[in-house]
Amino acid sequence: MDSPIKVIQPQGILNGITGNDLRREVSNLLDNGADMLLIDLKEVHFIDSSGLGSLVSAAQMVRTANAKLFVCSVSDxxxxxxxxxxxxxxxxxxxxxEDCKRQVLTTS
Structure with missing residues (x-):
């Protein structure tokens, strides 16, 4: 069964360029009817101020679409x-x- 949570997995450095890609991916998923998104930061090693702004912008897009946004695998x-x-x-x-899916899908 396909999970109702759509996962986005940025890699490397989250900055202005990769942040724009992230926002575009969030927008596309929302346009296609996704209502639960998970940004998995496992492969992200550094986030600059532009990347942080992209995450905030993504959160605003998700909130405007009445959807939910979660984050996982956050490094120290x-x-x-x-x-x-x-x-x-x-x-x-x-x-x-797995932690996200277990907690979110059992309480939904």
Whole structure:
């Protein structure tokens, strides 16, 4: 069975260029009817201010579409950035994809 949670997996550095790709992917998924999105940051090693802005922009797009956005596999460095910028209050985060699916799909 196909999961109702659509997963986006950016890689490397999340900056202005890759952040635009992320926003485009979020927009395409929302346009195609997705109502639960998960950004898996397992392969993201660094996020700059533009990348952080892209995540916030993606969250706003999802909220406007009455959908839900989750984040998982956050490295210690990225978690520290989220806490310093208080972005950790914006995103519901999970350990990994399985943790997200287990908790979100059993409570939906």
């Amino acid at each position: 460095q990225v978690r520290m950035l989220f806490e310093l910028t208080k972005i950790d209050r914006v995103f519901q985060t999970f350990i990994d994809q």
